[in-house]
Amino acid sequence: MAIVGGILLVGVALLAITIRRAGRLRLELEAEALRREAAAEARLAELLKAQAEMQGRLVAMSDVFGNRQAELNQAINQRLDGLTHRIGTTITEQTKSTHENLRHLQERLALIDAAQNNIQSLAKDVVGLQAILSNKQTRGAFGQSRMETIVADGLPMGAYTFQSTLSNSMRPDCTIRMPNNSPPLVIDAKFPLEAWNAIRDADTAEAKKLAGQQFRRDIEVHIRDISDKYLIAGETQDMAFLFVPSESIFAEIHENFEAVVQKAHRLRVVIVSPSLLMLSIQVIQAVLKDQRMREQAHVIQGEVLHLMEDLARLDDRTRKLQGHFLAAQKDVDMILTSADKLTKRGARIEALEFETAAAAPVEEGPRTVESRTGLLKLRIVDED
Structure with a gap:
């Protein structure tokens, strides 16, 4: 029992000590709470003061921001007005430029339409020319017409004849009268174009070679016919012209068929293009003009002799008139001398x-x- 009583006493003592410490702790907690409350109130007062200052600053900043916003709005409005004016001016100029470009474009389109119409007309002409050249008779008429145009433009009337008949009943395409009563020059305007077109239309090298051989044979036969039919001693010149109505064909013949050209020279047949025929016509015209001048030389010489005789008579008569003038001058001098004497006497x-x-x-x-x-x-x- 004594032990239990001791334990109870100890427990009571411990409980008293615990209660005392709890009270002290409660007081300390209350004091700490008061301190914290006072600090919180002071902190709250500072916060309220800071809030008031912040509100004042916010009001000032609102005024500044309002003024700045007004200025910014005014500047933006001014810039927008200027930009709108510039955009309107630019759009007006762009519209004007666009209308001008459209007008030029319409004019160019009109020119393109006209050119297209011309091209279509030219295409029709080319098709017609191709149709002409596809027919042997019409092709010959085309070459004949071109040759006649060149000759007629370069020589006077009477210096040439077309389709005249020779003594062997052959009718060359053109004969040109030569000076000094020389025999006329014969021009043939027929050209074997079928074999040449075959060369152009050949797709393979073998076909082109065969077409070239056929063309060589055809043109050699034609050159031989010209030499046999149109070169007549004493009636025509000892050479004749074979007219090729295309400069490109003429160039390719001289480039790729040199043997044909050499054979033509041996047979006294000259292959000429339109430009060479025109040049030859001009040379013949100059020679004819020189011949006419030489034919008129004796007439000019006779006229010069008559002129010299008239000049001699004029000189004789002038000298006689000069003698009369000298005698009259002498008489006039004597009269002047007498007049001077009379003047002195007066x-x-x-x-x-x-x-x-x-x-x-x-x-x-x-x-x-x-x-x-x-x-x-x-x-x-x-x-x-």
Whole structure:
């Protein structure tokens, strides 16, 4: 029991100590709570003060921001107005430029349409020309027409004839009269174009080779026919022209068919293109003109002789007239001399001298006359 009582006493003591410590702790907690409450109130007062200051700053910043916003709005409005004006001006200029470009485009489109119409017309002409060249007779007429145009433009009437008949009943396409009563020059305008078109249309090298051989044979036969039919001694020139109505064909013949050209030269046949024929016509025209001048040389010489005779007669008559003028001049000089003498005598008469002398003797003589009332002296010197 004593032990239990001791334990109870100890427990009571511990409980008292615990209660005392709990009270002290409660007081400390209350004091700490008061301190914290006072600190919180002070902190709250500071926060309220800071809030008031912040509100003042916010009001000031609101005023500043309002002013700045107003200025910014005004500046933005001004810039927007200027930008709107510039955009309107730019749009107006762009619209004007666009209309101008559209007008130019319409004009160019009109020109393109006209050019397209011309191209279509040219295409029709090319198709017609192709149709002409596809027919042998019409192709020959085309070459004949071109040759006749070149000859007629370059030579005067009477210097050429078309389709004239030779003594062997052959009718060359053109004969040109040569100067000095030389035989005329023969021009043939027929050209074997079928084989040439075959060369152009050949797809393979073998076909092109065969077409080239056929063309060589055809043109050699044609050259031989020209030499046999149109080269007549004493009636025509010893060479003839084979007219090729295309410069490109002429160039390719001389480039790829040199043997044909050499054979034509041996047979005295000259292959000519339109430009070479025109040049030859101009040379023939110059030669004909020189011949006409030489034919008229004796007429000019006779006229010069007549002119010299007329000039000699004119010189003789001029010299006779000059003699008459010299005689008349001599007479005029004598008349002028007599007139000068008469003038001098008149001047001396105007210079008569009168002298007054009283009761002076009078002497009569051939040169001096004196009187009692005065002295009159007349001195005349004969200078004849």
